[in-house]
Amino acid sequence: MRIKTDEYATPAKPPKSSSMSIVRGAAKDCTACHLFKHATQTVFGEGPKTAALMLVGEQPGDYEDVAGEPFVGPAGKIMDRALEETGIDRRQVYVTNAVKHFKWEPRGKRRLHKKPNSREIAACRPWLEAEVRLVRPSLVVAMGATAAQTIFGPSFRVTRERGKILSSKLAPRVMATVHPSSLLRQPDEESRHREYAKFVADLRIAVKAAKAK
Ligand code: SF4
Secondary structure (H helix, E strand, C coil), X not given: CCCCCCCCECCCCCCCCCCHHHHHHHHHCCCCEHHHHHCCCCCCXXXXXXXXXXXXXXCCCHHHHHHCCCCCCHHHHHHHHHHHHCCCCHHHCEEEECCCCCCEEEECCEEEECCCCHHHHHHHHHHHHHHHHHHXXXXXXXXXXXXXXXXXXXXXXXXXXXXXXXXXXXXXXXXXXXXXXXXXXXXXXXXXXXXXXXXXXXHHHHHHHHHCC
16 A cells, blocks of 8 residues: 555654653654654653553543543543553553544544554554663553554454463553543443453453562
């Protein structure tokens, strides 16, 4: 497929600084791929630099794009509730995304989420690597297929591997689970409850594993 010239993507180049605020500040001006052009702002990760647990989603959504913070929309609220059930406060966790700008397409007046492609994900990966280098979490949790495939490669299947503590080039200990937005897309109340319970069970494994090191 021919790549349109206005849809370029080259790997981002984060500064090698040990200061999170310097790296975060540099990400604000990132133009390594075309996604910055139609987004409001870079949505960098948030949370303590000493966090034992790092949660990685796909990309900011409509709410996050406007607020400039990750996981503040409906999926973020489910994630916060699930974390609380495991006894962890969201503020103890470092939360980020594989891609730092909101990719969307217009649908009437709404901006509909559009999945980032492999070139955009690869372009943004150096920012995720910088976050892992600075936070050095005990465990990284990849939430959803995009985050998991960013870390493990395109053949990785969350349904097959969820809840297992694995190792990767990005971080020595990584666990995959579903993205909390998938819980919002369940067809009925019963499956919503069932999938939410499985998500909480995965997070319990993650919290225990993060504490164990
Ligand atoms: S999506 Fe990532 S690589 Fe692309 S411009 Fe934004 S921060 Fe840079």
